[in-house]
Structures are given as structure tokens and as C-alpha cells.
Amino acid sequence: MGTTNDIGWNTAGPAAELASFGALSIDNHVENINARAFEIDPLHDSRWTALLDRHPRASVFHSPNWLQALRTTYGYVPVVVTTCPPGTSMTNGLVFCRIKSWLTGQRLVSLPFSDHCEPLVDSSDELDDLLSYMRRSVDKDRWKSIEIRPLSQEPSGQTMLARGMAYCFHRLDLGRSAQDLFRGFHKDCVQRKIRRAERENLKYEEGTSENLLQEFYRLVVLTRRRQCLPPQPLKWFRALIAAFGKDLQIRLASKDGVAVAGILTLSHKKSMVYKYGCSNAKFNRFGGTPLLFWKAIQEAKDKGFEEFDLGRSDTDNLGLIAFKERWGGQRALLHYWTYPHRPSRPAANWKKSLARRVVSAAPDLALMEVGKLLYRHIG
Numbered sequence: 362m363g364t365t366n367d368i369g370w371n372t373a374g375p376a377a378e379l380a381s382f383g384a385l386s387i388d389n390h391v392e393n394i395n396a397r398a399f400e401i402d403p404l405h406d407s408r409w410t411a412l413l414d415r416h417p418r419a420s421v422f423h424s425p426n427w428l429q430a431l432r433t434t435y436g437y438v439p440v441v442v443t444t445c446p447p448g449t450s451m452t453n454g455l456v457f458c459r460i461k462s463w464l465t466g467q468r469l470v471s472l473p474f475s476d477h478c479e480p481l482v483d484s485s486d487e488l489d490d491l492l493s494y495m496r497r498s499v500d501k502d503r504w505k506s507i508e509i510r511p512l513s514q515e516p517s518g519q520t521m522l523a524r525g526m527a528y529c530f531h532r533l534d535l536g537r538s539a540q541d542l543f544r545g546f547h548k549d550c551v552q553r554k555i556r557r558a559e560r561e562n563l564k565y566e567e568g569t570s571e572n573l574l575q576e577f578y579r580l581v582v583l584t585r586r587r588q589c590l591p592p593q594p595l596k597w598f599r600a601l602i603a604a605f606g607k608d609l610q611i612r613l614a615s616k617d618g619v620a621v622a623g624i625l626t627l628s629h630k631k632s633m634v635y636k637y638g639c640s641n642a643k644f645n646r647f648g649g650t651p652l653l654f655w656k657a658i659q660e661a662k663d664k665g666f667e668e669f670d671l672g673r674s675d676t677d678n679l680g681l682i683a684f685k686e687r688w689g690g691q692r693a694l695l696h697y698w699t700y701p702h703r704p705s706r707p708a709a710n711w712k713k714s715l716a717r718r719v720v721s722a723a724p725d726l727a728l729m730e731v732g733k734l735l736y737r738h739i740g
Contacts, residue, residue: 398494401454403428403441408451412481418513420670421629422475423456426608430600431458431473435737439472442491453482455491455509464738466505469495473740476636476673477530477695478510485517492520496700507700516698523702529682531671531690539662543655547687555655558648564615565656569602573611577623580639582725587642589720591732598625612657614649622649626657633661634670654688 403409404425413419421427428439437458445451456478457471472478482488498504507522512530516522535542546552566573578595585592602609608628614621621644625637635657640650661669671690674681686692720728 397446398442398444398491399446401441401443401447401451403439403454403456404432406441408445409441409454409456412451412454416481418479419481419630420477420479420632421627421634422472422478423481424629426604427472427475427627428456428458430597430604433600433603434594434597435473435740437473437740442495444487444490453480453487453491455480455482455488455495457495457507457509458740459504460738460740462738462740465740467503468505468740469498469507470740471507471509474736475510476528476670477512479512480509480514482514485514488514489517489519492516492522492700496521499700506703509698510695511698512693512695515696520700522698522700525697525699525702527676528673528695528697529676530673530693530695531682531685532693533658533669533671533688533690535658535662535667535669539659542658542662542689545689550684550687551651554648554651556648557646558614558652561616561647563621563647563649563652565612565652566615567610567612567656569606569609569611573613574598574602576613576615576620577611577625577639580620580623580641581637582728583641584639585732586720586725586728591720591728591735593637593736594733595729596733597736601625601627610657610660612653614647614652616644616647616649619644621645621647622653624650624653624657628661628664628666631665631667632670633657633664633666633668635672658688 401409410425413423431437432439437460439456439458441454441456443451443454445453455471457469458473460468460470460473462468471480480488480491482491492507492509495507499507508525509516509522533542537545543552546555574595578592578598581598582592605627610626610628611623612626613623620641622640623638624635627634627636635654638650638653658669671685671688673695674685676682682692723731
């Protein structure tokens with residue numbers, strides 16, 4: 362699953378796919394403005410990489426590495442819309458993927474499975490121009506909806522996008538010394554557990570070997586079951602490793618030969634990003650997860666990174682929010698924006714209960730197959 366052939370998309374190559382993107386054809390005028398919008402392939406146009414190198418809000422989720430992993434696993438075609446004509450230096454861009462799904466509809470998402478994705482623009486007018494242009498494709502029934510996930514640059518009312526889901530976002534400033542950072546951690550919930558892990562002589566490993574990946578993924582399946590959710594496809598993690606190389610690290614803690622906790626981090630420019638975490642809850646008392654976070658933060662400091670991105674949390678997940686803030690993570694509110702606006706409807710209690718019973722009873726292989734089928738539709 363996850364290849365372009367599996368979902369029936371154009372397989373004649375990037376140029377053909379962009380040419381078939383009808384919703385955003387070159388030389389169409391942006392609604393109510395004089396500027397024009399152009400589309401580029403961010404996996405092959407070097408101007409996109411050049412923009413990422415110099416733009417202060419570019420993150421790991423804008424990178425060709427992340428976009429390539431999305432395409433390899435799920436078949437999503439990445440596209441950047443910009444007001445900069447071909448042959449000129451690119452000064453702005455809004456990257457998104459088109460998701461074609463019989464389950465969730467044809468959607469433009471910036472970006473799937475990304476905690477956040479800033480529009481790389483220098484003014485609110487530029488953002489409004491690009492979003493107004495994209496909105497036309499929805500108005501003409503070419504696409505079901507648009508979704509963007511900005512941290513700071515929000516659209517104006519002119520675009521007709523509305524606030525959708527809200528999350529908490531945390532980042533840790535690495536400007537202090539490692540000793541000062543450690544002193545700022547919660548004494549009981551973080552410092553004490555790190556020391557417990559050291560006393561227990563937990564084995565620490567990092568890398569991207571097949572053995573580490575398999576141990577990590579076993580913990581992913583275990584954790585997702587505990588959360589009553591199917592696991593992400595193993596193919597997704599393989600694609601991330603292939604795309605990021607040394608900028609991805611799997612970190613694993615083991616007790617007496619048994620893997621007890623794992624995290625996956627990505628590095629980009631001056632930021633280290635915590636993206637995935639998993640554990641065997643029976644061994645949580647040994648402090649495996651706190652040890653892994655501390656090792657990652659120390660490495661980030663040693664390599665001169667300026668921040669540790671702790672990612673998003675559901676606003677009602679008070680435990681996860683508290684966990685991140687015990688590390689000194691600074692909280693911000695993260696809004697996703699959509700057009701047209703469709704208020705989210707929480708699942709009924711009976712549906713949640715049914716899901717819990719199904720997940721708890723299903724064997725691991727069945728859960729993994731559900732993940733393979735489901736994730737490409739949800740983005």
C-alpha cells in the first residue's frame with residue numbers, strides 16, 4: 362500500500378502529475394488581486410531548498426526529506442504554491458500534499474502527519490493571496506477542503522478559512538547550559554527518574570539499524586494498542602530512515618535485554634524534533650523514557666541546536682501536556698485552519714467503547730494491517 366499505483370494516480374512522473382493538477386494551473390489569476398500564483402515540485406526544484414535554507418520559519422516538515430517519505434509511503438504528491446514566477450528567486454511558498462481518498466475525500470493538506478507547517482511568507486498579504494487562490498479549487502468542486510497548520514502566520518478573514526482543531530505545542534529553549542536545563546526539570550517526575558534509570562543500568566542505544574527499528578516498532582505496536590489505535594505502517598518508519606539518514610535517530614532503552622522505551626527524533630537546521638515515542642508500561646518505573654529524552658537533549662546541546670521541539674498534544678491530554686512542561690517546555694496554542702469549515706464532532710461514547718474492545722481483542726498482525734489501510738486516508 363502507499364504507492365502511486367495502489368491508489369490509481371498518474372505514474373508518468375512528477376512533471377505529468379503537476380500538469381494534471383488542474384486545481385492550480387499556472388497563469389490563472391488569483392482572485393481579487395493582480396499577482397499570479399505558480400506551482401512547483403519541491404522534490405526537484407532547487408529554489409525550494411534554497412528558500413528553506415534562508416527562511417527562519419522553515420522546519421523539518423518543509424524539508425524534501427519529509428516530503429519524500431510522505432510520497433514513498435502514502436503516494437501523496439507534494440506541491441508548493443508561490444507568487445514567484447519560474448526562473449526567479451523564490452521568496453515565498455506554501456507547501457501541501459493532495460490526498461485522494463474514497464474515505465475522507467480529495468483534500469489539500471499542509472502537511473499530512475506534520476505537527477505544524479508554517480506558510481513561508483513575509484507578509485499576511487502573501488498568505489492571503491496564496492490561500493485565496495487555492496480556495497478557488499474547492500469552490501469549483503475540484504477538492505473537498507483545504508487545511509493548513511501554522512504556528513504563527515494565520516490567515517485573514519478574506520481567505521474564508523476558519524479555525525479548526527486546536528492543540529498545545531511545546532518547545533524547549535536550549536540556550537542554557539546542560540546543567541541549568543537539568544536543574545529546571547521537575548525534581549520528582551524527571552530528575553529522580555533519570556537517576557533511577559542510571560542506577561538500574563538501563564542499556565542505551567541509538568541509530569537506525571534494522572534491529573533497532575524492529576525493537577522500536579514492537580514498542581510502537583504495544584503503545585498504540587494501549588491508546589486503542591492501530592500502529593503506523595512499518596513502511597513509514599523505513600521511509601523516514603531512508604529519507605533522513607543521519608538526521609534521524611532511534612533511541613532505545615533496555616532492561617536485561619528487554620526493550621522498555623523508545624523515541625524517534627529528527628534534526629533540521631537548529632532544531633531537534635521529538636516525533637514518536639513508545640514504551641512498555643510494565644517497565645515505566647525504571648525511567649526509560651526520561652533517560653531517552655535526557656540523552657537526546659544532551660546530544661542536541663552538544664551539536665549546537667537552539668531548540669528541542671516537543672511536538673503537539675491534544676488539548677484534553679493533560680498527562681502528556683504535564684509531561685512536556687515538566688521538562689521546561691514552553692506552551693503555545695496551535696490552531697489548524699480549514700476551508701470550508703466543518704466543526705469536528707467527537708465520537709459517541711459507544712463508538713469509543715467499541716473501538717477499545719476491537720483494538721484490545723485484535724492480534725498484532727491484524728492491527729498492523731488496519732494501520733496500513735487506514736493511515737493513507739487520514740493524513
